Amino acid sequence: MKLYTYFRSSAAYRVRIALNLKNINHEMVPVNLLKSEQQSEDYLQVNPQGLLPALETEHGKLGQSLAILEYLDELYPQSPLLPSDAWQKAQVRSFAYAVACDIHPIDNLRVLKYLTGELQISEEQKTEWYLHWIRIGFEKLESQIGDTDFCCGNTPSLADVCLVPQVFNALRFNLDMSEFPKISAIYERCNQLPAFIEAAPENQIDAN
Known part of the structure; x- marks a missing residue:
């Protein structure tokens, strides 16, 4: 997996925590928000919304941190982010x-x-x-x-x-x-x- 991230992005920070809690092997790909790299043509191919984070998986690329977090929770049930009840x-x-x-x-x-x-x-x-x-x-x-x-x-x-x-x-x-x-x-x-x-x-x- 690849996580497109910026060190001070709150949304990317959420996903970094979850990946660590679940011990999921991943690669970090920095995207500098202050330099507007999220609006570059290359990044828009990753996430057309032009926002961070984005997660590149075997199934494709996914944006929006909450969607990413729930995807990870379903795919990797260890250290669940959501209770079963x-x-x-x-x-x-x-x-x-x-x-x-x-x-x-x-x-x-x-x-x-x-x-x-x-x-x-x-x-x-x-x-x-x-x-x-x-x-x-x-x-x-x-x-x-x-x-x-x-x-x-x-x-x-x-x-x-x-x-x-x-x-x-x-x-x-x-x-x-x-x-x-x-x-x-x-x-x-x-x-x-x-x-x-x-x-x-x-x-x-x-x-x-």
């Missing part, structure tokens, strides 16, 4: 989608670049935008976490795979995580596990 599975998906579908899309790089480029808002206003939406999202997630080691139980799941990259980026924007002690504890706990450590942005071959 239907209700628990829905709970994990609900948490993960809150991150991947509600928080991340309005705070990702292409949105922030549009704000400072086309709309010409200041760097301070961009940061205010980012922190506003992250804080609202994290407040809701914090209220959902019970007395468990991870987001939805006592083993890492799809929810944790989505949460950890989002916290990493929140810290880059200096969000005060003391407001979210449960999220912070899960983030620290995950980052003691080899699969999360190896997937961390600073440990990638294209890290600056």
